Amino acid sequence: MSKVLIVDDERSIRHTLRDILEFEKYEVDEACDGMEALVKIKQNPYDVIILDIKMPKMDGMDALDRIQEIARETPVVMISGHASIDTAVEAVKKGAFDFISKPPDLNRLLITLRNAMDKSELITERKVLQTKVSNTRFQPIVGQSKCIGQIMSTIELVAPTDARVLVTGQNGTGKELVAHWIHQKSNRRDHPLIEVNCAAIPSELIESELFGHEKGAFTSAIKTRTGKFELANGGTIFLDEIGDMSLSAQAKVLRALQENKIVRVGGDKQIRVDVRVIAATNKDLRKLIDAGRFREDLYHRLAVIIIDVPPLKERVEDIPMLIQHFCAEICKDYGIPEKQFDAKAIKKLQTLPWTGNIRELKNVVERLIILGGKIISAQDIDRFVLPTAQSSLEMKEVLSRFTDLRDLQRYIEQEYTNYQASIE
DSSP states (O other), X not given: OOEEEEEOSOHHHXXXXXXXXHHXXXXXXEESSHXXXXXXXXXXXXXXXXXXXXXXXXXXXXXXXXXXXXXXXXXXXXXXXSOOHHHHHHHHHXXXXXXXXXXXXXXXXXXXXXXXXXXXXXXXXXXXXXXXXXXXXXXXXXXXXXXXXXXXXXXHHHTTSOOOEEEEOOXXXXXXXXXXXXXXXXXXXXXXXXXXXXXXXXXXXXXXXXXXXXXXXXXXXOSOEEOHHHHTTTSEEEEETGGGXXXXXXXXXXXXXXXXXXXXXXXXXXXXXXXXXXXXXXSOHHHHHHTTSSOHHHHHHHTTEEEEOOOXXXXXGGHHHHHXXXXXXXXXXXXXXXXXXXXXXXXHHHTSOOTTHHHHHHHHHHHXXXXXXXXXXXXXXXXXXXXXXXXXXXXXXXHTTOSSHHHHHHXXXXXXXXXXXXXO
């Protein structure tokens, strides 16, 4: 329940506002002057403060100055029956969210409070996200291969700018890690990095996820929701798997990039946002453009800088360093002494196809640490890794024989019949 502090020396005004706000399901607290308000604000967090201007002991303008010092991000709505336009302008310049004359118009008051609540909710969400970002253990980019050196050099050049970046590469190559380091080395590092997996969100919900929605915009929209672009304001938004985004959402993203403004679903108010966009994809966007499934104008907006992350098979010289890094990290997480990989084991791991790239390698290292001895040997690779890799290769070889789905189905049915006969 949102909490409102009403600060006014007139008891009747306080009680009238309390009755109205409690009817609207707000939690309400009261203070009769600026001094009492400051004591309460230091003791309790409030989502919105309604502050009268003319009061004894400490008037509203002085109280506003103090509130800006101790609770700067809490929206303050000023009210007064005696103030001039100049006073209202001064209050807003000092940081007040809005100014309303007494007696307040009920509809305007409630609309102003809802807007202030939206701002308060956005600030709270951003604080949570900033805490998550500051607590995140950023993984290093491990490797000494030429291609990794080029990626790291590009990040150093690009990160301090606001240039949009398109990160391409297969699944599991580390595209997300590249996005994290661009943000971490940018001037926006103290603001949120908001990640959106476009492939994991249904097409009918992606616009609401990105741009937010107004209450009542659709059946399940029971309250106003802040979108990812607003949450990322001042920071970076990472649009992962951008190739899976619907064309309608692409059009809205393009407009947001062109105008630096967004409109919530079901709303008509333009909201200005200052966001750096990093996108990633495992698809060939050029082919999607030719197929009419991706907007060419959006591609050119996103692909100011293109960073292609190579598959692991093209940087096998980095595998020993990656194994050492993952081994130290996993052993620390499990609270066990660090294990070692002998030279033959490392050499054998370098020969595997690694279709899952870095993600697959890390999983294999974790499996070997759990199942292997103190020294991971080539025999451990044979026992715990190669059967899976070999099975995968054999399955690919089998599937390559079939060009017709019905032939493949008949093959599976025959194999199942043979299996049933073998166990009878």
